[in-house]
Amino acid sequence: MPREKSFEEHYQDNDTPWEINRPDHNLVDFVTRTGLPPGPTIDLGCGTGNNSIWLAAQGFTVTGCDLSELAITRAREKARLTGEGCVFLPVDFLQSLPTGAPFALAFDRGCFHTIEAEADRRRFAARVAEILAPGGQWLSLVGNLDQKREEGGKGPPQLSASQVLTAVEPSFELISLRRGYLDSNLAAPHLCWVCQWRRR
Numbered sequence: 001m002p003r004e005k006s007f008e009e010h011y012q013d014n015d016t017p018w019e020i021n022r023p024d025h026n027l028v029d030f031v032t033r034t035g036l037p038p039g040p041t042i043d044l045g046c047g048t049g050n051n052s053i054w055l056a057a058q059g060f061t062v063t064g065c066d067l068s069e070l071a072i073t074r075a076r077e078k079a080r081l082t083g084e085g086c087v088f089l090p091v092d093f094l095q096s097l098p099t100g101a102p103f104a105l106a107f108d109r110g111c112f113h114t115i116e117a118e119a120d121r122r123r124f125a126a127r128v129a130e131i132l133a134p135g136g137q138w139l140s141l142v143g144n145l146d147q148k149r150e151e152g153g154k155g156p157p158q159l160s161a162s163q164v165l166t167a168v169e170p171s172f173e174l175i176s177l178r179r180g181y182l183d184s185n186l187a188a189p190h191l192c193w194v195c196q197w198r199r200r
């Protein structure tokens, strides 16, 4: 059986279907609707930095981290071109914690859901809590298992609501969990969970 490509290889091959070159509308909606005051923010699995750079433009002090060195190089270049002062760090979040904590806000678009083992998802969530200030929030966009897909069909990893809750609730209080769509350039966008959490 062919092995799965690493994220680094996805970026090397420009095989990055999640890349939309703009902030995800779920993040824009969250920031606009909640009126959250800009503060120190971590973008987990930031990819090439679209969401980090948009947050920085709104006044947030943003650190983006990603395990792909190439994604981080591209994110730094995008930030340089836009003039936004984000910090981008090559960090595997399951192995080490990014500098700059405590953060008031954590965001991830499609990073948490790539963690396959339940124990690792639980550990990921505990680590997000560890770098957040008391009462800090986490907005997480997670592929939704309720969207049926043909065997071998393409799309993001998918989790059920109970899989998300099992991993995250020990460390976070649920503010809201609702169905939404990952922002996309595709004709048929992918169903997701829009999860808003508060650190316990």
Ligand SMILES: C[S@@+](CC[C@H](N)C(=O)[O-])C[C@H]1O[C@@H](n2cnc3c(N)ncnc32)[C@H](O)[C@@H]1O
Residues within 6 Å of the ligand: 007, 008, 018, 019, 020, 044, 045, 046, 047, 048, 049, 050, 051, 065, 066, 067, 068, 071, 091, 092, 093, 094, 095, 108, 109, 110, 111, 114
């Ligand atoms: C689906 S991509 C989304 C990228 C970006 N958030 C976006 O919206 O364009 C998932 C990203 O998470 C990163 N990632 C996966 N596991 C990670 C980990 N343990 N630590 C840091 N980054 C990780 C990958 O390298 C990849 O860039």
